[in-house]
Amino acid sequence: xxxxxxxxxxxxxxxxxxxxxxxxxxxxxxxxxxxxxxxxxxxxxxxxxxxxxxxxxxxxxxxxxxxxxxxxxxxxxxxxxxxxxxxxxxxxxxxxxxxxxxxxxxxxxxxxxxxxxxxxxxxxxxxxxxxxxxxxxxxxxxxxxxxxxxxxxxxxxxxxxxxxxxxxxxxxxxxxxxxxxxxxxxxxxxxxxxxxxxxxxxxxxxxxxxxxxxxxxxxxxxxxxxxxxxxxxxxxxxxxxxxxxxxxxxxxxxxxxxxxxxxxxxxxxxxxxxxxxxxxxxxxxxxxxxxxxxxxxxxxxxxxxxxxxxxxxxxxxxxxxxxxxxxxxxxxxxxxxxxxxxxxxxxxxxxxxxxxxxxxxxxxxxxxxxxxxxxxxxxxxxxxxxxxxxxxxxxxxxxxxxxxxxxxxxxxxxxxxxxxxxxxxxxxxxxxxxxxx
Amino acid sequence: xxxxxxxxxxxxxxxxxxxxxxxxxxxxxxxxxxxxxxxxxxxxxxxxxxxxxxxxxxxxxxxxxxxxxxxxxxxxxxxxxxxxxxxxxxxxxxxxxxxxxxxxxxxxxxxxxxxxxxxxxxxxxxxxxxxxxxxxxxxxxxxxxxxxxxxxxxxxxxxxxxxxxxxxxxxxxxxxxxxxxxxxxxxxxxxxxxxxxxxxxxxxxxxxxxxxxxxxxxxxxxxxxxxxxxxxxxxxxxxxxxxxxxxxxxxxxxxxxxxxxxxxxxxxxxxxxxxxxxxxxxxxxxxxxxxxxxxxxxxxxxxxxxxxxxxxxxxxxxxxxxxxxxxxxxxxxxxxxxxxxxxxxxxxxxxxxxxxxxxxxxxxxxxxxxxxxxxxxxxxxxxxxxxxxxxxxxxxxxxxxxxxxxxxxxxxxxxxxxxxxxxxxxxxxxxxxxxxx
Numbered sequence: 001x002x003x004x005x006x007x008x009x010x011x012x013x014x015x016x017x018x019x020x021x022x023x024x025x026x027x028x029x030x031x032x033x034x035x036x037x038x039x040x041x042x043x044x045x046x047x048x049x050x051x052x053x054x055x056x057x058x059x060x061x062x063x064x065x066x067x068x069x070x071x072x073x074x075x076x077x078x079x080x081x082x083x084x085x086x087x088x089x090x091x092x093x094x095x096x097x098x099x100x101x102x103x104x105x106x107x108x109x110x111x112x113x114x115x116x117x118x119x120x121x122x123x124x125x126x127x128x129x130x131x132x133x134x135x136x137x138x139x140x141x142x143x144x145x146x147x148x149x150x151x152x153x154x155x156x157x158x159x160x161x162x163x164x165x166x167x168x169x170x171x172x173x174x175x176x177x178x179x180x181x182x183x184x185x186x187x188x189x190x191x192x193x194x195x196x197x198x199x200x201x202x203x204x205x206x207x208x209x210x211x212x213x214x215x216x217x218x219x220x221x222x223x224x225x226x227x228x229x230x231x232x233x234x235x236x237x238x239x240x241x242x243x244x245x246x247x248x249x250x251x252x253x254x255x256x257x258x259x260x261x262x263x264x265x266x267x268x269x270x271x272x273x274x275x276x277x278x279x280x281x282x283x284x285x286x287x288x289x290x291x292x293x294x295x296x297x298x299x300x301x302x303x304x305x306x307x308x309x310x311x312x313x314x315x316x317x318x319x320x321x322x323x324x325x326x327x328x329x330x331x332x333x334x335x336x337x338x339x340x341x342x343x344x345x346x347x348x349x350x351x352x353x354x355x356x357x358x359x360x361x362x363x364x365x366x367x368x369x370x371x372x373x374x375x376x377x378x379x380x381x382x383x384x385x386x387x388x389x390x391x392x393x394x395x396x397x398x399x400x401x402x403x404x405x406x407x408x409x410x411x412x413x414x415x416x417x418x419x420x421x422x423x424x425x426x427x428x429x430x431x432x433x434x435x436x437x
Numbered sequence: 438x439x440x441x442x443x444x445x446x447x448x449x450x451x452x453x454x455x456x457x458x459x460x461x462x463x464x465x466x467x468x469x470x471x472x473x474x475x476x477x478x479x480x481x482x483x484x485x486x487x488x489x490x491x492x493x494x495x496x497x498x499x500x501x502x503x504x505x506x507x508x509x510x511x512x513x514x515x516x517x518x519x520x521x522x523x524x525x526x527x528x529x530x531x532x533x534x535x536x537x538x539x540x541x542x543x544x545x546x547x548x549x550x551x552x553x554x555x556x557x558x559x560x561x562x563x564x565x566x567x568x569x570x571x572x573x574x575x576x577x578x579x580x581x582x583x584x585x586x587x588x589x590x591x592x593x594x595x596x597x598x599x600x601x602x603x604x605x606x607x608x609x610x611x612x613x614x615x616x617x618x619x620x621x622x623x624x625x626x627x628x629x630x631x632x633x634x635x636x637x638x639x640x641x642x643x644x645x646x647x648x649x650x651x652x653x654x655x656x657x658x659x660x661x662x663x664x665x666x667x668x669x670x671x672x673x674x675x676x677x678x679x680x681x682x683x684x685x686x687x688x689x690x691x692x693x694x695x696x697x698x699x700x701x702x703x704x705x706x707x708x709x710x711x712x713x714x715x716x717x718x719x720x721x722x723x724x725x726x727x728x729x730x731x732x733x734x735x736x737x738x739x740x741x742x743x744x745x746x747x748x749x750x751x752x753x754x755x756x757x758x759x760x761x762x763x764x765x766x767x768x769x770x771x772x773x774x775x776x777x778x779x780x781x782x783x784x785x786x787x788x789x790x791x792x793x794x795x796x797x798x799x800x801x802x803x804x805x806x807x808x809x810x811x812x813x814x815x816x817x818x819x820x821x822x823x824x825x826x827x828x829x830x831x832x833x834x835x836x837x838x839x840x841x842x843x844x845x846x847x848x849x850x851x852x853x854x855x856x857x858x859x860x861x862x863x864x865x866x867x868x869x870x871x872x873x874x
Contacts, residue, residue: 045505061482068482069702070485070702101726101728102728104724115553116549116553262731264727265729265732286545286582286586288545289538289542292732
């Protein structure tokens with residue numbers, strides 16, 4: 001196989017012709033495949049069927065606190081659910097507030113609260129001329145949608161294999177008081193799958209923030225979502241580092257049991273300093289009658305207050321691992337020798353991040369769609385949906401069964417090749433144009 | 438029995454002495470009883486135990502829309518849950534958005550949204566100098582807590598047996614553009630238990646609001662919560678009246694299955710015009726990954742998409758009715774002849790509203806607490822917790838078993854008598870003081 005970059009214009013043309021035949025053959029199949037969102041497959045969801053049998057007449061409806069979970073009361077969560085989420089976040093259960101089924105909803109509510117009421121006595125953000133958030137990129141599109149919704153100015157922070165560029169983060173946070181937050185997915189980051197290095201986490205904890213109400217929005221969504229039993233990367237505990245650094249209030253940490261039990265049907269929650277938690281409790285006292293405690297009890301019992309999580313996650317891994325490995329194998333085989341893309345090889349999480357030749361991502365997604373494969377929109381992992389290089393495509397291999405995933409990846413690879421060939425032809429012909437001018 | 442108002446000062450003193458003996462006897466029992474909140478009793482919660490068996494491996498996890506409820510997707514609710522809530526609100530299921538477990542949370546979110554983003558393109562309320570809400574009183578303390586939290590100025594609107602004073606409502610809404618909302622519990626109102634008359638509902642629909650973003654927050658929390666099978670008051674359908682009046686956007690209607698199935702563990706939702714709903718959908722798209730569809734499926738199946746609601750509610754009524762009737766009988770027997778209070782006799786809902794002699798409510802609640810009976814704080818049914826007459830006490834008879842309720846009511850009645858006697862002695866002695874001056 002020849003590298004595309006070394007092909008002559010003629011060879012590129014021939015390659016394009018050959019690819020078009022394959023592409024049209026794919027189109028003729030009229031497939032309808034989806035690699036767009038990080039949804040678990042139904043096989044994975046079946047692992048949690050026992051969940052529904054954990055709260056029954058026989059097993060009882062009462063929390064260990066004595067509360068009847070079918071009734072009002074206990075607005076901050078029941079103890080066994082606190083323990084379950086504490087096991088995920090590696091923190092003190094008493095420092096956990098259990099929320100509803102969506103940690104994203106909790107993040108949204110905190111930002112909304114900051115706008116209307118301010119954080120810990122600071123000026124409500126709605127009264128400020130400008131609010132900025134740092135956004136490590138590529139990142140999670142739904143985070144960026146929340147900040148965009150509130151008119152927060154988002155600043156791209158490049159990432160490498162260690163996490164966000166901390167020089168840049170320090171530059172902003174330590175000097176600009178309008179920088180109020182930073183999105184983070186510290187472990188198996190969405191979509192790169194990287195884990196923040198110890199150095200990065202230490203520097204985050206030590207940030208000498210210009211704004212007292214600057215918060216790290218630390219979304220530990222994939223804290224226990226390993227692909228390999230014998231290769232489980234650990235990250236430094238941010239909480240401990242923040243306490244050591246004398247900045248206990250600088251973070252909000254979030255997690256959920258989505259993709260441990262049911263996706264969107266689990267429980268979510270947060271940990272933070274007592275200062276921060278008491279503020280959230282005040283919000284909860286007014287904003288809701290309390291969250292669904294029956295579902296808290298169900299998740300806590302099914303996950304044995306956290307003890308069963310490693311076992312459950314290895315069941316998920318057995319389903320996910322072959323999918324990830326197949327995607328990576330196919331990319332290695334078809335893309336590596338042609339030098340038309342790079343990607344990450346995560347050890348956990350839900351995504352593989354594909355970096356195409358600059359200027360090709362939108363075209364690849366378009367081509368794939370027209371051949372029946374839905375991908376996450378190009379640009380989605382960037383604030384405002386704008387990938388400055390038009391290069392990154394998030395691959396979500398979890399939902400389709402292995403055979404469908406293979407079909408989808410074959411089409412994806414043809415689309416990558418086709419878009420790359422065309423981009424290179426464009427470049428080559430504009431060069432030859434220039435040469436003849 | 439003599440009317441307290443006709444007793445001489447000496448008789449009042451004798452009455453007080455006798456009551457103190459009874460009161461101290463109550464205290465000696467060291468009881469711990471609660472008539473504070475509208476919680477269903479555990480017997481009622483047991484009616485919904487079948488709820489947890491409606492979604493199982495055998496019955497399946499898929500909505501009739503084909504969606505796997507254990508996975509992400511379907512952010513606005515599944516069709517069977519829409520139908521269930523539509524049956525409660527008597528509206529088109531397609532005009533229903535299903536939310537999480539708390540309708541209060543939905544109301545909070547809409548007000549928060551109005552503050553940060555404005556409603557239907559109007560100025561965000563955070564940018565206005567003043568926002569006012571009309572608050573029919575006595576009303577629901579948690580409503581008032583939400584408006585107070587946002588710094589909204591609350592205006593008391595007196596109510597009679599037909600609902601709020603509509604002359605006053607029209608005066609405000611039609612002339613003051615800073616009046617942005619009005620709280621309503623139209624049926625079995627909390628705490629009076631009254632149902633709005635047709636005339637009141639028609640006049641609400643016809644309000645010529647000065648502010649385009651004025652909304653009626655129509656909390657139909659007790660829409661189906663009847664106490665008597667053969668005496669079920671109906672109220673006019675606000676939705677139809679608003680359409681007829683050419684004001685389709687003037688309301689948000691809310692309901693939930695709390696107190697139909699599990700309290701705080703059911704599902705909630707809203708209906709509104711398409712204009713209003715599309716705004717809420719935009720909010721949901723950003724603010725959450727979606728609400729818990731497994732619980733939607735569970736509630737919808739258990740309630741047979743609404744068809745089983747009348748039967749379920751009659752089971753609740755069988756438990757609640759004797760409690761309401763006992764409270765009313767005891768009040769009739771002990772309070773009526775002495776003329777030291779008035780109260781409502783609701784045909785549904787969760788509360789009886791007791792109106793003591795002016796200036797006695799706080800003292801009654803204090804006395805009761807010190808004798809082991811927790812009541813809703815006096816003042817709670819009013820904005821800012823301020824009952825201008827210090828008269829109203831909300832009685833919540835649902836939670837305690839009948840025997841405990843009887844004990845609690847005996848103590849309550851002693852406290853009412855004691856506080857009334859003292860108030861009348863105070864008045865009498867200040868009168869005689871004046872006479873001798």
